[in-house]
Amino acid sequence: MSNPQHLHDVLVHLRRIIRATDLQSKRVVKACGLTIPQIMVLRSIEELGDVTVRRISDSVSLSQATVTTILNRLEDRKLVERVRAQKDKRIVNARLMPEGRAILSTAPPLLHEKFIDEFESLEGWEQTQVLSSLQRIAMMMDAENIDAAPMLDINSPSV
Secondary structure (H helix, E strand, O other): OOOHHHHHHHHHHHHHHHHHHHHHHHHHHOOOOHHHHHHHHHHHHHHHHEEEEHHHHHHHHHOHHHHHHHHHHHOOOEEEEEEOOOOOOOOOOEEEEHHHHHHOOOOOHHHHHHHHHHHOOOOOOHHHHHHHHHHHHHHOOOOOOOOHHHHHOOOOOOO
């Protein structure tokens, strides 16, 4: 039989995690006018240079369809452009425009970036314990097959 106080505490902490993600999303949009997934895609292009949708998708762990939708919006805002590769004209790359680089400089650090720093400071056994617990929680919430994009940006219907 489960401890009712433990159940209560677990639910409180889950709500806190969701709330922290929600607040971060709102702060980011207010600071630079972009959603968290949009910033992730821009940073990926900045880091990788001219890059295909597939490489961006792998880099940010979002589906290629989601990345394509994000790129369309970023292109509409003149933050990125699509260019054909010089060697193989069939390949289309995303390229960061000066406006995209400028807006990235106004973007605050993302919540997961702080989390990564904290996670990497843990001992190996602690990292394994956190991962195992989160996998179990995702399974318990029937969330293991859900795309992470909406969770990265809870209140923003437009990716």
